[in-house]
Amino acid sequence: MPSPAPPIALRGPLLTYTGDPFRDGLERTMVHLPDAIVVVRNGLVERAGPAAEILPTLPADLEVRDYGRDALISAGFIDSHVHFPQTPMIGSHGEQLLDWLDRYTFPTELKFADRAFTREVARTFLGENLRNGITTSCVYCTVHSHSADILFEEAEQLGLRLAAGKVLMDCRAPDGLKDTAETGYDESQALIAKWHGRGRLLYAITPRFAGTSSPEQLAAAGALWRAHPDCLMQTHIAENQAEVAWIKELFPDRRSYLDVYDHHGLCGRGAVFGHGVWLEDGELQRLHEAGAAIAHCPTSNFFLGSGAFDLRRALDPRRPVRVGLGTDIGAGTSFSILATLNEAYKAAQLSRHALSSGHAYYLATRGSAAAMHLEDKIGSIAPGMEADLVVLDMRSTPLIDFRMKQAESFTEQLFIQMILGDDRAVQATYVAGRLAYARS
Numbered sequence: 001m002p003s004p005a006p007p008i009a010l011r012g013p014l015l016t017y018t019g020d021p022f023r024d025g026l027e028r029t030m031v032h033l034p035d036a037i038v039v040v041r042n043g044l045v046e047r048a049g050p051a052a053e054i055l056p057t058l059p060a061d062l063e064v065r066d067y068g069r070d071a072l073i074s075a076g077f078i079d080s081h082v083h084f085p086q087t088p089m090i091g092s093h094g095e096q097l098l099d100w101l102d103r104y105t106f107p108t109e110l111k112f113a114d115r116a117f118t119r120e121v122a123r124t125f126l127g128e129n130l131r132n133g134i135t136t137s138c139v140y141c142t143v144h145s146h147s148a149d150i151l152f153e154e155a156e157q158l159g160l161r162l163a164a165g166k167v168l169m170d171c172r173a174p175d176g177l178k179d180t181a182e183t184g185y186d187e188s189q190a191l192i193a194k195w196h197g198r199g200r201l202l203y204a205i206t207p208r209f210a211g212t213s214s215p216e217q218l219a220a221a222g223a224l225w226r227a228h229p230d231c232l233m234q235t236h237i238a239e240n241q242a243e244v245a246w247i248k249e250l251f252p253d254r255r256s257y258l259d260v261y262d263h264h265g266l267c268g269r270g271a272v273f274g275h276g277v278w279l280e281d282g283e284l285q286r287l288h289e290a291g292a293a294i295a296h297c298p299t300s301n302f303f304l305g306s307g308a309f310d311l312r313r314a315l316d317p318r319r320p321v322r323v324g325l326g327t328d329i330g331a332g333t334s335f336s337i338l339a340t341l342n343e344a345y346k347a348a349q350l351s352r353h354a355l356s357s358g359h360a361y362y363l364a365t366r367g368s369a370a371a372m373h374l375e376d377k378i379g380s381i382a383p384g385m386e387a388d389l390v391v392l393d394m395r396s397t398p399l400i401d402f403r404m405k406q407a408e409s410f411t412e413q414l415f416i417q418m419i420l421g422d423d424r425a426v427q428a429t430y431v432a433g434r435l436a437y438a439r440s
């Protein structure tokens with residue numbers, strides 16, 4: 001862990017959320033301050049509020065870093081579903097999910113038997129996260145236990161809050177990428193003992209999906225989660241129609257795809273289910289009751305031709321499901337959360353829902369934190385919250401600068417960023433109050 005960063009105050013326009021705008025409305029939950037100060041000490045936010053109020057009270061020797069009027073200070077972005085080992089294979093052409101896994105993903109993941117390669121990819125992955133303002137992610141590693149060790153080591157060096165897990169996969173995968181129900185349990189348990197709760201790191205029990213785990217392995221994962229209920233649990237669900245049909249064939253006794261997991265003790269508070277494009281109403285109801293979450297991965301859903309996730313249906317106020325945002329690299333096509341929100345907007349449009357910019361940035365920050373049950377620690381800017389921050393440059397390209405001159409409201413400015421912006425809009429990223437990335 002890095003030593004604590006010296007105290008500092010950041011100045012600039014600020015955006016944050018005090019609650020869930022999908023439930024309680026933007027007026028009651030979105031906070032926009034045109035000129036704010038965020039005081040950061042010992043890795044936490046100490047104070048945040050209007051500059052006019054806070055500036056006169058600051059100690060004379062406290063450094064105030066002023067990002068100017070064209071910046072936006074937000075909680076760091078949170079990626080609730082991503083595969084770090086797929087960084088080397090983003091943009092692999094031509095297949096839908098099940099063929100894509102066989103043709104590109106598994107051959108790539110086999111390369112992680114090599115530790116030096118694993119470390120190189122982990123560093124590249126975390127570097128891309130910081131360049132894109134992502135300060136927390138919920139990460140799938142490979143089946144190799146050392147892939148989780150190496151990612152945790154690298155995240156610890158950076159002081160990141162990060163959740164990750166070694167993939168559990170004991171069937172229907174190539175030799176060299178399979179564990180067993182027993183070795184997968186034992187190795188995951190050893191990783192939990194070593195990493196879960198160490199500094200800011202968390203373990204996510206990670207059965208890849210029902211397609212690559214036997215009933216014995218799913219049961220073992222459920223038993224492991226029961227033994228360590230404060231771990232997260234992540235897997236994939238109902239991403240693609242051929243996958244849904246295949247899982248039905250593999251588990252004919254189960255009522256639904258979700259029931260395959262539920263039956264084995266894998267549906268509960270702290271579960272993060274990737275995709276969920278093709279979930280049925282009863283499954284959404286059960287996710288709601290269980291406090292489980294869906295990671296919405298729009299660039300991936302479009303790239304693999306999986307379908308358009310219906311966000312509004314998932315959030316139906318009669319049984320709202322927690323929803324976070326995921327890049328799902330490498331089926332996802334961008335590390336940029338702004339680019340991911342662009343695709344989330346288009347996905348919503350396909351079900352006649354014009355996702356507002358205010359709601360979209362919630363998904364990328366506090367919403368994803370809530371999906372991981374971490375909204376008391378990260379995802380918003382308030383006293384006591386961990387000081388993971390992103391500073392956006394609202395005029396990062398000539399076109400954005402030109403378009404911004406026409407903007408008539410703050411929410412229009414925000415929308416412009418998520419439709420036209422990308423990594424170039426990320427001016428600085430702070431991890432636990434320390435500058436971890438600055439655009440040169």
Ligand code: GUN
Pocket residue numbers: 083097101105208209236239300328331
């Ligand atoms: N389903 C099972 N494994 C994967 C994966 O690696 N990526 C995606 N997008 N879906 C999956």
Ligand code: ZN
Pocket residue numbers: 081082083236274328
């Ligand atoms: Zn995935």
